Amino acid sequence: MLSIENWYGRYGDLTVLHDLKLTVSSGSIVSVVGANGAGKSSLMKSVMGVEIQTQGKMEFEGEDIGHWSTQRRVEEAGISLVPEGRRLFPEMTVRENLEMGCYTPRARKLRDRGFDFVYSLLPKLREREKQPAGSLSGGEQQMVALGRSLMSQPRLLLLDEPFLGLAPIMVRQVSRFIQELKEMGLTILMVEQNATSSLQQSDWGYVLVSGRIVFEGKGDGLLHSQDLRNVYLGV
Amino acid sequence: MIFLQLLISGILIGGVYALISLGLTLIFGVMRIVNFVHGDMLMVAMYLSYWLFTLYSVELYTGLFLVIPVLAALGALIYWGVIRFAIRRSHEASIxxxxxxxxxxxxxxxxxxxxxxxxxxxxxATHSLQWGDLRISAPLLIAFIGALLVTGLVFAFLHYTYLGKAIRAASMDRFAAILMGVNPQRIFTVSFAIGTALVGVAGALLSSVYAVHPTLGTQFLLISFVVVVLGGLGSLRGAILGGLLIGVVETVSAYFIGASMKQLVYLLLFLVILIVKPAGLFGKRIPEVNQ
Structure with missing residues (x-):
């Protein structure tokens, strides 16, 4: 579904992504794990085409989208990012946040269906509908952020550190939710520092060190490999 | 009784200050730029109303239908011609x-x-309404009502339309708004146009209250800075309450201390706010946004 090759990313003169090659096949969960500052968020931003200058080849379903604007990637390709730290609109209600999710004309046409879908998956959000998003707990905010992205009718969902700052019980819940989304046919690319939680449920995994991919392999295989342990202490 | 009179006059002019400041704070909230052209747009709108009235006998309130689109276009033009390039650089560049x-x-x-x-x-222009000892200047009352109506419309726009919500979203978190598929250039252009149109409405409403001259904008810019900082930078509710408060403070101090000294009072107030509550009444610390 998505493949990038010979992929570089830089902020001004500072190159943070070096010659990446990565493939996400349709219907799979792919994780990129790495320590703080390895370039995980930069990778996500580069796929969205926001805040970072890129160079190289990015194909989505065979189409070269490397030069597309962010709006086009969201609307036409159907790529949506759940950013690190949720990045909700704090003074807007939960419902308004979800509405912003279907901002593009394509998603807006399916607005009602989107709400039904998101509320059926995350019934808690319906109860919180009228509350300002900023007043929710971390776990609930993560659910709003996921719901907001789902409102855009995505085909490829990007998750930037979905487990960051969540209590263990919420980590399991989010993890289960990601699994459900996969079963519904969504393709998921996530970057995580928490290698255990992410690789466990991934079909394929990559290890990112200082902006370079150093290993790749089957999700749980990679998790138990000595290689990963060597570069990635504390797993 | 005199105090009630001052309070009412202050609130009436404060409503117009609120409208002027609403435009300034909207532009700041979305783009994080301090717009020094804002006051001059008021001046331009007042001249426009003046000439429409003098040359073509167009009533001020009918003239609004021309002033609003002209000022909105002017705002969009300023954004596209200049601000768009300055915004990518430092704060100093846009200032x-x-x-x-x-x-x-x-x-x-x-x-x-x-x-x-x-x-x-x-x-x-010279009419006033009278209730007992209370006198209310008719153009000022009309200006206040007009300001109130337009403010209400802006709030409805920001809360009940997709474009309005996108403007609010972009002012809370520009990065996240872009991820939603919002085109930031479009939002900036629209915000600048609306902000300028708002000050245009205020200008048209004020042109029978104040005499216009080329540097009139500076004095109103100063007032709206005080209002916006008092209310909290980027806060729309703050701009409204701040506007009313400054209107009252100014009117009361002009009466008791003298018209030439009224600026002293609200500037002192401004200093006190900066020292005691720099984020303003409704302000939060707003993160810097880099682009």
Missing amino acids: LATIGISIVIQNAALLLWSSDYRSVHNEW
């Missing part, structure tokens, strides 16, 4: 750019229309 435009506009007005004070003498 200098807007000060530059301000100087150009003021001098163009001086060249075109001289430094004479001009005001619209329509049939309302």
Whole structure:
């Protein structure tokens, strides 16, 4: 579904992504794990085409989208990012946040269906509908952020550190939710520092060190490999 | 009784200050730029209303239908012509750019229309309503009602339309708004146009209350800075309450201390706010946004 090759990313003169090659096949969960500052968020931003200058080849379903604007990637390709730290609109209600999710004309046409879908998956959000998003707990905010992205009718969902700052019980819940989304046919690319939680449920995994991919392999295989342990202490 | 009179007059003019400041705070909230052209746009709108009235006998309130689109277009033009380039650079760049435009506009007005004070003498201009000892100036009352209506419309726009919600979203978190598929250039252009149109409405409403001259904008810009900082930078509710408060403070102090000293009082108030509560009444610390 998505493949990038010979992929570089830089902020001004500072190159943070070096010659990446990565493939996400349709219907799979792919994780990129790495320590703080390895370039995980930069990778996500580069796929969205926001805040970072890129160079190289990015194909989505065979189409070269490397030069597309962010709006086009969201609307036409159907790529949506759940950013690190949720990045909700704090003074807007939960419902308004979800509405912003279907901002593009394509998603807006399916607005009602989107709400039904998101509320059926995350019934808690319906109860919180009228509350300002900023007043929710971390776990609930993560659910709003996921719901907001789902409102855009995505085909490829990007998750930037979905487990960051969540209590263990919420980590399991989010993890289960990601699994459900996969079963519904969504393709998921996530970057995580928490290698255990992410690789466990991934079909394929990559290890990112200082902006370079150093290993790749089957999700749980990679998790138990000595290689990963060597570069990635504390797993 | 005199206090009630002052309170009412203060609230009436404060409503117009609120409208002026609403535009300034909207532009700041979305783009994080301090727009020094804002006051001059008020001046341009007042001249526009003045000439429409004097040359073509267009009533001020009918003239609004021309003033609003012209000022909105002017705002969009300023954004596309200059601000768009300055915004990618430092804060200083956008400050200098807007000060530059301000100087150009003021001098163009001086060249075109001289430094004479001009005001619209329509049939309302000297009317006032009277209840017992209370006197209420008719043009000021109309200006207040107009400001109230327009403010209500802006709030409805920001809360009940997709474009309005996108503007609010972009002012809370620009990065996240872009991820939603919001085109930031479009949002910036629209915000600048709306912010400028709002000050345009205020200008048209004020042109029978105050006499217009080329540097009039500076004094209103100063007031709206005080209002916006008092209310909290980027806060729309803050701009409204701040506007009303400054209107009352100014009117009361003009009466008790003298009209020439009224600026002293609200500038002192401004200093106190900066020291005691720098984020303003409704302000939060707003993160810097880099692009």
